[in-house]
Amino acid sequence: MDWTRAIDNYCERLSPEFWAEPVNALTNFAFVAAAVYAGFYAARKGALDWAVFVLVVLALAVGVGSFLFHTVAEVWALFADVIPIQLFIVFYFALAMRRFAGLPVWAALLITLGFLVGSFMVGGGLSRFLGDALNGSEGYLAPLAALLVVGAALIGADRKGAGWSLVGAAFLFAVSLTFRTVDEAVCPAFSLGTHFAWHLLNGLLLGWLVIAMARFGEIPRPRTA
16 A cells, blocks of 8 residues: 555645645634633543543544645554544443443443444445545435434333433534535535535534533443442
8 A cells, every 4th residue: 555645535635735725724723722621620620531532532633634635645544533433423322322321331332333333334335335425425424314213212111311411412423524525526516625614513513412422321330249
């Protein structure tokens, strides 16, 4: 693999230069701001334990990795972009199963594994079927569906705070995903593209999700004999 091969995936980029995507690059600070705010919020609430701290660090890593990709725009930077995103998704799902749904560790991990396998199958299947029609957004449809399904299930289980937070996050994610998907399509009419809006809304989304975990996540207590 050529780790330094240049990548041009977005409407704003017209050259391989470092600052060829200034708006896409700088809007990644939305992730940093959201992570810092969510971290301070959790600390004030006394909810900044190891798991919430990991979420904050991953949200920061998403911003840093995406900034690298939208400046350097090489293969290694692409991995720096997508790996923190995937880690946040998987870790948050497992934590939601544990702290929102109250499942034991083994069940939370098993369901998370099923979600991970299902995500790859859905993303890969849609990619083969639709080609580039979704502009690479097909991999995010399973996480979007998970927010809706898990949120609705929590509402039905009378965990309304956590449930409505996830449902609200799903609608926000749907809007941000729309902006990501149409980026290339709007190029002829709007040369800046819409990918920057994906960054701004997803920064808000990750902060929203971290705060929801700090507010509504119930830390499992060891059972006493």
